[in-house]
Amino acid sequence: xxxxxxxxxxxxxxxxxxxxxxxxxxxxxxxxxxxxxxxxxxxxxxxxxxxxxxxxxxxxxxxxxxxxxxxxxxxxxxxxxxxxxxxxxxxxxxxxxxxxxxxxxxxxxxxxxxxxxxxxxxxxxxxxxxxxxxxxxxxxxxxxxxxxxxxxxxxxxxxxxxxxxxxxxxxxxxxxxxxxxxxxxxxxxxxxxxxxxxxxxxxxxxxxxxxxxxxxxxxxxxxxxxxxxxxxxxxxxxxxxxxxxxxxxxxxxxxxxxxxxxxxxxxxxxxxxxxxxxxxxxxxxxxxxxxxxxxxxxxxxxxxxxxxxxxxxxxxxxxxxxx
Numbered sequence: 001x002x003x004x005x006x007x008x009x010x011x012x013x014x015x016x017x018x019x020x021x022x023x024x025x026x027x028x029x030x031x032x033x034x035x036x037x038x039x040x041x042x043x044x045x046x047x048x049x050x051x052x053x054x055x056x057x058x059x060x061x062x063x064x065x066x067x068x069x070x071x072x073x074x075x076x077x078x079x080x081x082x083x084x085x086x087x088x089x090x091x092x093x094x095x096x097x098x099x100x101x102x103x104x105x106x107x108x109x110x111x112x113x114x115x116x117x118x119x120x121x122x123x124x125x126x127x128x129x130x131x132x133x134x135x136x137x138x139x140x141x142x143x144x145x146x147x148x149x150x151x152x153x154x155x156x157x158x159x160x161x162x163x164x165x166x167x168x169x170x171x172x173x174x175x176x177x178x179x180x181x182x183x184x185x186x187x188x189x190x191x192x193x194x195x196x197x198x199x200x201x202x203x204x205x206x207x208x209x210x211x212x213x214x215x216x217x218x219x220x221x222x223x224x225x226x227x228x229x230x231x232x233x234x235x236x237x238x239x240x241x242x243x244x245x246x247x248x249x250x251x252x253x254x255x256x257x258x259x260x261x262x263x264x265x266x267x268x269x270x271x272x273x274x275x276x277x278x279x280x281x282x283x284x285x286x287x288x289x290x291x292x293x294x295x296x297x298x299x300x301x302x303x304x305x306x307x308x309x310x311x312x313x314x315x316x317x318x319x320x321x322x323x
Contacts, residue, residue, distance in 0.1 A: 012063045012067075013064045013066075016059060016063055018139075020131070021139060024128050024135065026049055028046075028132065030046030030049060031046035031047070031125050032125075035125075040110075044110060044273070047104075047106050047110075051269055054096050054097050054099060055269075057093055058093075058261070058262065059259075059262070060089075062241060064142075065086060065168075065241070066245065068083070068086055069249055088134065089142075090167060090168055092131055095130050095134055098127055099124055102120060103124040104269075107272050108272055171243065172242055172243050175244070192228075192232030193233055193310070195225060197310070198226075199222045200226050200302060200306065203219050203220060203222065203271060206220075208291070209296075220271070230265065248316075251319075254316060256308060257308070257309050260306075261305075267301075267302035267305070270298055
């Protein structure tokens, strides 16, 4: 992959930055109509869209941070305005990911037990509303960067030129200067990656015909543990990225890793919402279930994606010059 330029990063962020807000509007529309009409399938569709938006928000935030690192010293651009926008985007990203996680739990329970636990779907809806509001504010602050004529006096209450007052900067200081934060995050990241890859490898290998004597339900019910590991990876990975963004933004393996991580994340949605796997998953005596060609293709893509994620992460110091 060629070197990522500041123009490419800024254009990529401009292309992607409407995904969280537009997606949240679509998800909320589906959920609200589903509540009014008491339509359970439509409610599931809203949860599916909300989870998908949570996955797609990852490159939106990362491209914004990368664009800031590239453009921060250009004349005519306020570094404070970019940092304020970045903090608002971080808040929106956090709430969006939490909403997506709650939506996935509700989807899992709905598919496995017939109905999500009371309060989960309303909680996901409230989180989606909060995420939409925060993302809308972040978008407004992002517009202020290029339009100083409409910019509010963002520095009136704070002294200018003190980047450490921003949340992202504070996280970076802790990650870099603490004697335990980075090593502890590395440990959790490795455990989460092992848990996620182990669970998805078992499920996808079963789809491909391995372990035929094991009922599909027995491996499929491990999926929440894989999602737990995925969540741990997301949190610690973002701590690494926020802590030392310049280590990653010029690294080709890092961008490949993000792309294939999104594909791997979509595998969770596929295994959760596609109905054809669930009849076998609810009959624990079924040990002769055979997947369709599409299911097997999905399994191969997922396994390949995780191998690329593992390879990209391991090769960061050698190919991407991230360290």
